[in-house]
Amino acid sequence: WAAVGAGGGGASGAPTPSSSDNIRVYVRVRPPSSREEANGAQPCLDVLGGQTVVLSDASRPDPFTATFDRVFGPEAGQEELFAAVGAQMVENCMAGFNSSIFVYGQTGAGKTHTITGDVARGEDGALAEQCGLTLRVFRQLFDRITDEERDGVRYTVKCSYCEVYNEELSDLLAAPGTRAAGGLAIREGDAHRGVCVEGLTEHVAVNADDVMALVQRGSANRHTAATRMNERSSRSHSVFTAVVEAAEAQPDSGVTQVRFAKLNLIDLAGSERVGKSGATGEQLTEAKSINKSLTTLGRVVTALTERQQHVPYRDSRLTFLLKESLGGNSKTSLVACVSPCEDSAQESHSTLAVVNQDTVGDLRALQLENARLQRELAKKEGTVTAELRAALS
C-alpha cells in the first residue's frame, strides 16, 4: 500500500525515492538468527544500492525485485536506523506535525527490535547499542526541547501506551485492576482535541528516562495480560503516543499561543497469515482482527495517497485511533521488517509485496475480480431460484 513509498521509476527507469514527503516506506532485513545459522538456512534477500531488495528463492522462476525509500541490510545498526528514520520524526514533531512510525512484518522479523529493542541503560546512563527507535527518538526530542526552552517556549510531553487486540483497545499504563472490560471507547472529539480515547491514562514525561520507565511498564503489562504469554504480543498492535504541547508567549501581545503535535510509535501485529490452515476459535478471531486492521491501514494509506474522497478510518480501531496522525500534514514512516532466510521467503515476499506500490494495482484487480464473482454468484442464485420456482409450480 505504499504507492508513494516505492517510486515506481521515472522516465529514465531509475528508482526514485518517495514522491511524497508525507509517507516513507523502508525495509529492514535482519541478520540470520543463531538458530537459522545453526540450521544452515540459506539467505534469499539481497540489497542493491540501498533502495532495492531482491528476493530469490527456489520456489520462483524469476527473482522478485522491489524499490523503497531505503532498504537497510543486516549490517545496519540501531543508530543508523534512528539517523535515517527517527531523527526526522523528531524534527517534524518540533515543527508541529503529527508523525508516526509503524513497524510491519511477520512475527520474528525484527519489529519489536526496531521500535523498542533493548531499553536497558549502562551504568553511565548510556543507551544500549541495541536500543531501538523509541528511546533514541525521545532522547533527541528532549534535547531539542531543552534547546527551545532556553528561548522561552514551555513544553509538556504527555504519554500514553495502548494495545489493540481483537479490535478492542486497552490501556497498557492503567493501574492494575482498572482495565475496562470490553475495551476503551474511541470518540471523535472537537476540532481542537481530535480523536480521543475515553479513560486512557496520560503520563507526563520530563525526560527520556521517564519515557523508558513507561515503555517498560506498558510492555510488561502487554505480557502479563496474556493468556498465551509470549504469543499475545505478536497478535496485537501496540501504540505508544506522546502529545507534545508547546506554549509560547507572543512578544507583542503577551498572549500565549499553544501548539500540539502527536508522535506515535506503532508495533503492529505479526502479518503472517494465521488463518490459512483452518484456524478456529480464538486463533481465527485473532487472525480476522489482524487482517481487518492491516487491510484497513493499507486502504487508508491508499485512499490518502490517491486523494480519494472517502478515507475508511472508521473501519478498524487502529486506523480510527490514529486518524489525525495519518493524512493531512502528518508524516508517516513505515518500516517493513523481513527475515533474510529462505524458509521465510513466502512471508517476506508477502511483506514486500504488500508495502510495494505494485500491490495497490494487484489489490484493485483482486477487488474487481471479487466484485465480478459476486455478481455472477448473484445471477446464478437468481437463476436457481427461478428454476426452483418453475419446478415447484
Ligand code: ADP
Ligand atoms: P518481531 O517483533 O517482529 O516478532 P523481534 O523484534 O522480536 O521480532 O525479533 C526476533 C529476534 O531477532 C529477537 O531476538 C531480536 O533481538 C532479533 N533481531 C531482530 N532484528 C534484529 C537485528 N536487526 N539485529 C539483531 N537482532 C535482531
Ligand code: MG
Ligand atoms: Mg514483536
